[in-house]
Amino acid sequence: ETGVTQSPTHLIKTRGQQVTLRCSSQSGHNTVSWYQQALGQGPQFIFQYYREEENGRGNFPPRFSGLQFPNYSSELNVNALELDDSALYLCASSLEGSTREAFFGQGTRLTVV
Amino acid sequence: SQQGEEDPQALSIQEGENATMNCSYKTSINNLQWYRQNSGRGLVHLILIRSNEREKHSGRLRVTLDTSKKSSSLLITASRAADTASYFCATGSSGGSNYKLTFGKGTLLTVNP
Numbered sequence: 001e002t003g004v005t006q007s008p009t010h011l012i013k014t015r016g017q018q019v020t021l022r023c024s025s026q027s028g029h030n031t032v033s034w035y036q037q038a039l040g041q042g043p044q045f046i047f048q049y050y051r052e053e054e055n056g057r058g059n060f061p062p063r064f065s066g067l068q069f070p071n072y073s074s075e076l077n078v079n080a081l082e083l084d085d086s087a088l089y090l091c092a093s094s095l096e097g098s099t100r101e102a103f104f105g106q107g108t109r110l111t112v113v
Numbered sequence: 114s115q116q117g118e119e120d121p122q123a124l125s126i127q128e129g130e131n132a133t134m135n136c137s138y139k140t141s142i143n144n145l146q147w148y149r150q151n152s153g154r155g156l157v158h159l160i161l162i163r164s165n166e167r168e169k170h171s172g173r174l175r176v177t178l179d180t181s182k183k184s185s186s187l188l189i190t191a192s193r194a195a196d197t198a199s200y201f202c203a204t205g206s207s208g209g210s211n212y213k214l215t216f217g218k219g220t221l222l223t224v225n226p
Contacts, residue, residue, distance in 0.1 A: 004155075033212075033213065033214075035214075035216075037153075039153075040218070041218055042201050042203075042216030042217050042218045042219055043156070043201075043203075043214075043216045044216070045213040045214065045215065048212045048213060050212070055212050056212035056213055058213065088153055090155065090156065092156075092214075100144075100161070100205075101146070101158055101161055102146070102158065102214060103158055104148075104155045104156040104157070104158070105155050106154050106155040107153075107154060107155050109153075
C-alpha cells in the first residue's frame, strides 16, 4: 500500500464525452504526476502539479487538463474522448516537484467505446 | 516517447533461479528507478539509484548503473513465483525536465513454480 488512492478503478465512456479522474496523494507529498499507460506499453508522462501549479507537461493535447487542490489531491480531466484514450491512468505522488521516489496509485482503467 | 529500453522483453525462469533485466537510456539522468507492475495495476517502487552511484542493494534486489554506457541492470536473486510481474525502468532526467519519469516498455518476468 502506497497511500495513493485513485477513483474510480474502472470507467467506461463514449467517444466525445468528458471524464474526470481523481487522485489523493500520499501524506506529506506535495507533488502529483499523471501518467497514461496503453496496453503493452510503459507509462507516458501527461503532466505534474506541484503546490497547485502545473510543473511540466508531456506531449498530450490541451483536452487533457488537470487541477491540484490545497490538500494536494488532484484531478485529471479529459474532454472530447477518443478511442485511443482507452488506457490505464496512473497517478503518482512525490516530494518537491522532482523525480525522487514516486509512489503510484492502483490506477483507473478507462475504456472509451 | 519512451527513453528506456528494457531487455529482454520477456523472461521465463524457474523458481529459485536468478533473473537479470537490463535497461538502456538515451539522455543524462539524475536517477534511475525500477518499478514492478502486477497484471496491469499500479506500479510498485522497488529501488532508486542516483547518477553518482554504481550499485545498490535492497533485499533480493541488486541494481547497477553505468552512466558511461547509459545502462542499468536489475538482478533478482532466488526468484519466487510471486515475483512474476512486469518490470520497468524509469529515468529522472537532469536539467529542465527533471520533474518527470520516462519509462521503458518493460520486461515481463514469469517465474514458474
